Amino acid sequence: MIYSTIGYYSLFLGLFISLLIVFFSVKNFQNSKIISANILSFTFLQFFLVVISFLCLIISFVLSDFSNETVFNNSHSTKPLFYKIAGTWGNHEGSLLLWLFVLTFFIFIFILKTQNQPIKYKLLTLIFQQIIIIGFFFFLLKTSNPFNHLYPTPSEGLGLNPILQDPALAIHPPILYLGYVGSSIIFSSALAATSLNLVSKKWASHIKRWILISWFFLTIGILLGSIWAYYELGWGGFWFWDPVENVSLMPWLALTTLLHCILVLERKSILSSWVIILSIATFTLSMCGTFLVRSGILNSVHTFANDPERGLFILIFLFVLIFLSMFIFFFFHKNEEKTSHSFSWLSKETSILVNNWFMMYFLSVVLIGTVYPIFLDVMISKKISVGPPFYNKLIIPFLVPFLLMMAIGPRLKWTISKLQDKKYLISLLVISIILAYLILKNFNQSILIYTVLVSSAFYLFFISLRDFFVKNRNISQNVAHFGFSLLILSILFNNLFSSETITNLKVGETFENSDTKIVFESVNQKQEKNYKSIIANFNIYNSNGDKDKLSPELRIYNQPIIVTSEADIKTTIMKDKFIVINLVQNQEFFNVRYQVKPFMLWIWLSVILISIGGFLSILKRRL
Amino acid sequence: MKKKLLPFFVVIIFGIVFIVFYKGLEDTNIYTPDLNVQKDIPIFTSKDFYSGKVLKSSDIFEFNKTYLLNIWSSWCVPCRQEHPLLMTLKQNDKIDIIGLNYKDNKKNAVIFLQDLGNPYEKIFIDLDGTQAIEWGAYGVPESFLINNNKIIKKYIGPLNEDLISEIEYLIK
Numbered sequence: 001m002i003y004s005t006i007g008y009y010s011l012f013l014g015l016f017i018s019l020l021i022v023f024f025s026v027k028n029f030q031n032s033k034i035i036s037a038n039i040l041s042f043t044f045l046q047f048f049l050v051v052i053s054f055l056c057l058i059i060s061f062v063l064s065d066f067s068n069e070t071v072f073n074n075s076h077s078t079k080p081l082f083y084k085i086a087g088t089w090g091n092h093e094g095s096l097l098l099w100l101f102v103l104t105f106f107i108f109i110f111i112l113k114t115q116n117q118p119i120k121y122k123l124l125t126l127i128f129q130q131i132i133i134i135g136f137f138f139f140l141l142k143t144s145n146p147f148n149h150l151y152p153t154p155s156e157g158l159g160l161n162p163i164l165q166d167p168a169l170a171i172h173p174p175i176l177y178l179g180y181v182g183s184s185i186i187f188s189s190a191l192a193a194t195s196l197n198l199v200s201k202k203w204a205s206h207i208k209r210w211i212l213i214s215w216f217f218l219t220i221g222i223l224l225g226s227i228w229a230y231y232e233l234g235w236g237g238f239w240f241w242d243p244v245e246n247v248s249l250m251p252w253l254a255l256t257t258l259l260h261c262i263l264v265l266e267r268k269s270i271l272s273s274w275v276i277i278l279s280i281a282t283f284t285l286s287m288c289g290t291f292l293v294r295s296g297i298l299n300s301v302h303t304f305a306n307d308p309e310r311g312l313f314i315l316i317f318l319f320v321l322i323f324l325s326m327f328i329f330f331f332f333h334k335n336e337e338k339t340s341h342s343f344s345w346l347s348k349e350t351s352i353l354v355n356n357w358f359m360m361y362f363l364s365v366v367l368i369g370t371v372y373p374i375f376l377d378v379m380i381s382k383k384i385s386v387g388p389p390f391y392n393k394l395i396i397p398f399l400v401p402f403l404l405m406m407a408i409g410p411r412l413k414w415t416i417s418k419l420q421d422k423k424y425l426i427s428l429l430v431i432s433i434i435l436a437y438l439i440l441k442n443f444n445q446s447i448l449i450y451t452v453l454v455s456s457a458f459y460l461f462f463i464s465l466r467d468f469f470v471k472n473r474n475i476s477q478n479v480a481h482f483g484f485s486l487l488i489l490s491i492l493f494n495n496l497f498s499s500e501t502i503t504n505l506k507v508g509e510t511f512e513n514s515d516t517k518i519v520f521e522s523v524n525q526k527q528e529k530n531y532k533s534i535i536a537n538f539n540i541y542n543s544n545g546d547k548d549k550l551s552p553e554l555r556i557y558n559q560p561i562i563v564t565s566e567a568d569i570k571t572t573i574m575k576d577k578f579i580v581i582n583l584v585q586n587q588e589f590f591n592v593r594y595q596v597k598p599f600m601l602w603i604w605l606s607v608i609l610i611s612i613g614g615f616l617s618i619l620k621r622r623l
Numbered sequence: 624m625k626k627k628l629l630p631f632f633v634v635i636i637f638g639i640v641f642i643v644f645y646k647g648l649e650d651t652n653i654y655t656p657d658l659n660v661q662k663d664i665p666i667f668t669s670k671d672f673y674s675g676k677v678l679k680s681s682d683i684f685e686f687n688k689t690y691l692l693n694i695w696s697s698w699c700v701p702c703r704q705e706h707p708l709l710m711t712l713k714q715n716d717k718i719d720i721i722g723l724n725y726k727d728n729k730k731n732a733v734i735f736l737q738d739l740g741n742p743y744e745k746i747f748i749d750l751d752g753t754q755a756i757e758w759g760a761y762g763v764p765e766s767f768l769i770n771n772n773k774i775i776k777k778y779i780g781p782l783n784e785d786l787i788s789e790i791e792y793l794i795k
Contacts, residue, residue, distance in 0.1 A: 154698035
């Protein structure tokens, strides 16, 4: 009760301080010798107030204070402590508070740590960031106050959606938000640099660190979400092209492109328009994601709280930011690229530029696939759903030149270059094609396209592997590209060589086909704190004599009453064995799905490798 | 010339995107099943809110009469919001309002009715939420328009003035 009051009023104060910061920054801007000390302390105070407010919400969750509407809607007294805390950001109001927390934290660090940059630039970045922060404060206080009071106090809460009660998902939102919101700093500083005409090599190397940081967190955040989907949703996949997933992928594509462009800008001071547009796009795509997910305009498997009023607010706010940034871009941006900087068709810049175009193409495919159903619904009120076949058809063929470019590009020099050791490059290409053909030759369907695809992935794999042993290599780039080739290879092999068995079994029954025998041994029941579980025990015999014991589980949660199925997965280096059971309505048998999925572990490992690449690059800047 | 046109063009494109999203918001995709076939009301036994006596569905709903069944709870914030509208609908003698008190604590519920008035002809209780499932409800508040023991229309979420006038029109 008391915590809700404290939390609510610190939010109000935080908004007030935003206005003070803008006021002082504008004042300081006219007379900019040094940054005035109270701006820094106000920025810290604002961060501190949001922390207090956030802590108050966490405490309300821990104490199960059901007089708070957010707690009432999303918690329950029998929930384990860990999920009570994680429940704080597992809902709309709490996650927005988390947004605000990260926004204020990042700008504080930015103001504190940025040195050797003009004062005016720092102040202007602060002002733009405060515009975003004020927008979010209003949004939070007006449409989604996390501290709404309930009277009379209900004796029990409604509970957290059980599928959200998973360790990966508990840390997934904060990490993802670090990535999303980190892009807000890039957005504000790009706008500030454009208005002051500071887009230069120096600015590029300063903002690069922020890009790397957001990129790192965004990558890890998407990975965690994907791991959650694989282990918890029980469909045996890790990526479903669901709108909510697409929404996190789009900023990632934009950010990855930006990461490569900023390198060119840093070296050659070209592509400055690209950098600005991408900086704006990354953040607006993150915001657009929030809009699409929170407003209920899209139907998705991740059903969160939907409220059109909230949608309208974010929509207006989003377009205010878009029009503001367009205004700044068109009126202040001086395009100076035409002066002399020519570069050869065979150079690092060209290869980066070409791959940027591919990346933009992937981005537009995902964007259109996500947004097109809305347009169609509004224009001719027809409902369609865009699924994996659309994305597969449009993206997969273009991966081939993309991968080849990724293999060759890093070996080229800036401005003008020659392909060195051609023998190596050609022989590795031949090896890759032969290897891909040997692996796939027993595979009947569309062998040609898969051979081409697998061989280009192998090519990148071998080239980046070999580059580890070359002197003067760029280790972070090398690790990331190597990870990417591994990712594509694992995904391809995973898709091509998975096998699946679906059957209905009673206890004691056996299912057998040419290479597997599934024996349904027994069923146990267990009572946990907030759910009852039914554990089924299976023995699975493979044709090569392996025997596995797998025990998938059905959990019946008491608050709210929801049945979830927990897959049992046996992970080995080469493959995952995945089994999941489901209740069949009014029947005594269970629906059993058994899958063998090769290289699952490698998908996660390769994404970790990619982000390690980014992380190394952050470290390198610090040395 | 080209330079001047580009910003203009981009602004128009984003303007169109804004309008489409705005229109898209007007009918959100919160899925509500249509009740094309008028369903019979469920047959059940429950307890009376005040007396605690056993109530059968036939004691509550008579054939040839029109009812509005309202699922409510004292802890539900939107219920508080729609309550005054139910009080005005009470004035209409063509319809009887029946309350289903959902997962509530009796003391709080009584205070709620004392504070805001009691629009209900009869109230029956649903302590564990099973009655609401029988009716096919998603949560509180929710209202069902019933005529000749058939569900004519279902209202998910709080009623507003438009919906009240729709109900008044339907029962004419």
